[in-house]
Structures are given as C-alpha cells and as structure tokens.
Amino acid sequence: MTLPLISSIHNPKAQAWKALSGPARARREQGLFLAEGEHMAGEALKASACRVLLVREDDQERYSALIGQAERREIPVQPLSDRVMAAVCDVRAPQGVAAVCPLPALTKTLETPTVAALEDVQDPGNVGTVLRTLDALGGGGLLITPGCADPFSPKALRASMGAVFRVPVCMAEDLPAALRDYHQRGYRSLAGALDGTPFYDRPPDPEKILVLIGNEGAGLSGPVKALACERFRLPMRGEAESLNAAVACAVMLYDIERRRLEGERVHADPSL
C-alpha cells in the first residue's frame, strides 16, 4: 500500500520521524527508530522489523526492489518529498530510503555464551562497532549501561551495519548488581584494564564469558573493576596509552573465538 505523498516538513508524522534521529528520549517515547539508507532498510525488511518504508518521491523506481519487498509483506510505503526526506534523515545527503522500525524491548538479561558489557562507552560509533563485531562472531549479546551511547541513534546504527536487528541488547541500570547476577549464573567476567596481567597468558577461557570495556576516557569504574573475575591488559610496546574501546573489545572477543575454534578442532580430532 502506497500512502499519499508527504511534502510538508510541518506534517506531524514527518515531525515525529525527524525526532527519531535526535536524542534517545524521542525514540523511547515513540517506541521506534529509523534505519536509514538502502543497506539498513534492506536489513530491517529482512528482519521483519519495518513498520513503514519511507522513500523519496523521485527514488521510487530506484528502490523498486525494496518497495516490492515491503508490499509483499503488506508494509505501507510512504513517499516523501526531497525536502521532507532531508529533514527526516540524519545524514547530509540521504540515500532516499529509510525504514521506520519498532524499538526492540531491551532484554532484562542475556543468556548468550559471550557477552560484551560496555560501561558508559559514549561514542555511538564504538557502541555500533561492538555490535557489528558481535554480529560477525555470532552467538553474542551486548550489555550496556544508561551512560552508554544509544545503540539506536543514527551514528550507532550506521556503525552497526544492521547488527541491531540480530544481536540482543540488554540494559543494566546497575552494572555491579548485574555483574553479581551474571557471576551467579556461571559467567566469568574479564576486564580490559591497563593494570591487569597479560591477556595472552590468561588461563583457559570459561564457557560463559563476559568481556568488560570501560568508558573511552576513564576506563572501568572502581566497583566494576573490583568485581571483575580477571583483569587483563593487551600487550602494548608503543607509546600509546590505550586502544580504541571497540578495537580492544574486538581483539579480546576474537582471541576468545580463536581458542574456541582450536578447542573444537581438538574435540573433533582427538589425535591433534
């Protein structure tokens, strides 16, 4: 179903969609977020997470494949004038297509074998990049604190490359309390910390693992660091004091995956 063109930026629906690119509150109030661009809109449709497909008036032919997908699923298609599309989207030169998606309910807790827990990671690009890494590795979940950048903000969504549609996200209002709960459920927590022991010398990894990454400037808070089962530092021979938060998280998650793969191979061929 194609809805009537919206060509005024004062249209109340246009105003509401525009607000989705702003602070997190508008997304929470409306229970929606905006997946901008061809790739993200396609991911939203694939994940059955598109409520309305917004298409720039002049781009309906260009995006006929996406429009066809939406129509087959009885998702309304909303043409917007060039000005309205530009007002609604976050990027300077919008691609001309965007999906209005329901904001997923953040799970209360995660059961995934791997959890990346971010304490007040403020850069939306970092939060989105961690989601993308978890999505690539598969089987992981993201735990965030209220001080983290919103994973559903335009910048985080761009960095996540659609991972928000697949990776479960959990909000821990009180990270130390959440950590105690994860520990009781058999998780071991592993903190990236500059004063830790060498990461590559760590003992065998547990089955259920929670990797803790702190704020870009301040690192992990005292209580969280104190609660962590282990504190490890990545090797640094150079002069830089630290790594980018999403990079540190990925290096740790990938080395855990490397060991898991080795373990699976040994298991499959005991002669190794």
Next chain:
Amino acid sequence: MTLPLISSIHNPKAQAWKALSGPARARREQGLFLAEGEHMAGEALKASACRVLLVREDDQERYSALIGQAERREIPVQPLSDRVMAAVCDVRAPQGVAAVCPLPALTKTLETPTVAALEDVQDPGNVGTVLRTLDALGGGGLLITPGCADPFSPKALRASMGAVFRVPVCMAEDLPAALRDYHQRGYRSLAGALDGTPFYDRPPDPEKILVLIGNEGAGLSGPVKALACERFRLPMRGEAESLNAAVACAVMLYDIERRRLEGERVHADPSL
C-alpha cells in the same frame, strides 16, 4: 613569547588556520595541520611538533602548563578571542587550545617490521584508529593510498589520539607497484579477504609483514588482491558480512603480535 590577541575572524592568519580543518589541499599547501584540544596539543609539544600554540583568551590560566611548555621551547603563544577559536577549530565546542604543527613529510617507503596498508579506506575515523593501534603495538608504519582519508584531517587526528606524531606514514601513489617493491625487500603481504583461507590456520608469520585492508564497501581491488602473498579471512559464524576495517586490521595485527610474543618467550627459554 605571547603574540598580540587576534579577535577578528577576518584576520588572514585566522583564516589560514581555519582552512587547516577543511579539505587536505589546504594542509598540503600550507604544510601545516591543526592538533586540537588539550591532549593533542600536549602530544604535539611533547613531539616537538608545535609551531604556534593557539589558546583562547579566557583559557590562558587553564592551560598555563601547556603555555609554560611552549614558552620554554620558545614557541609563540597566540591568544584568540572566543569567536576566532570557534571559527578555527573543527569541533562544535572547542577545548580552547590547539597546536599548529608542520605536516610531516610522508616517507617514500617504510622499513618497519610491520606495515598496515590501507587501500582507499575512506572513513577518517578508521584511518585514525589504525594509526592508534599501530602506535599501541609499536614498531609499525602506515601505508595509505591517495583514495584514503587524510590522516591529518580533524576526525582522523581525534581517532588517532596523537599517533600521527609517532607512527611513520607513507603514501603509495600506485599500490600494486609499491607492493612489488615491498615484496622484493623481503616483506610478505597478507590480505584480509572474505574469500581467503582461515586466518588462525595461517603458516608461521614472516619477520617483515604487510597487512592489507581494503575500502569499507568494496574491499581490496582486484590487482592488489591478486598480488597479495596470502589471503585470509577472519572467522565469522554470525550473519554480518564483514567487520569494520579498523577492527579487522587490529584483530590481525594483534594476532601477529601474540605470535611474536610467544616466539620471544620460546627464544628466551628454550626448554618451553
């Protein structure tokens, strides 16, 4: 030496500094770049790479330590009015201090044991993050192509956290030709590619290694992929098609470092 206050944004020097936050051409023409903020200006002074220290008029007391460092080295200190500082700096809310630095001459070639070679990596955050990772690992160099984001742009500088002052950067106008040269000088090149063999099963790493990372959307070009000594893919069990370029580069560089550390330990204790 404290220079007379500049309070007009039409001042020719202010105009020239402002241009340093724009496209790369202005930086190349002036042979300068701008290191914004307390951390970066401090790194510039530490690296003896500050020609003029710009300080917001009202922040001279706040940055008295940096000003003292500049004065001891006979580097001129330039007070700017609030409006001029805001015009010169790239960020919306400038910290009130910035260093005008000479643009380092890009080396013609690198001799570092590790080289990260980026082909047309367009996101300045990715280029800066790779520099930061190289800086943390130590002993590496960055090779870029003309299609890469400029490492001296404000966004790349912010992501690099001062690494530009320490990590050598080389520009390869013709990457395939450069690759042949590196191969002749004993480097082995290792490409991250989705159609490669599993990265963690790779043979022992050579002493001189060059890690190739392609453009965010298109990956490595055909000729470069064909020239690479080895093509490896990082394990992915999830649905994501790829990793962020800076993350993929860091995961590979860190695993190479892990093996080097293991090798050093075996060397130090032959009984292992």
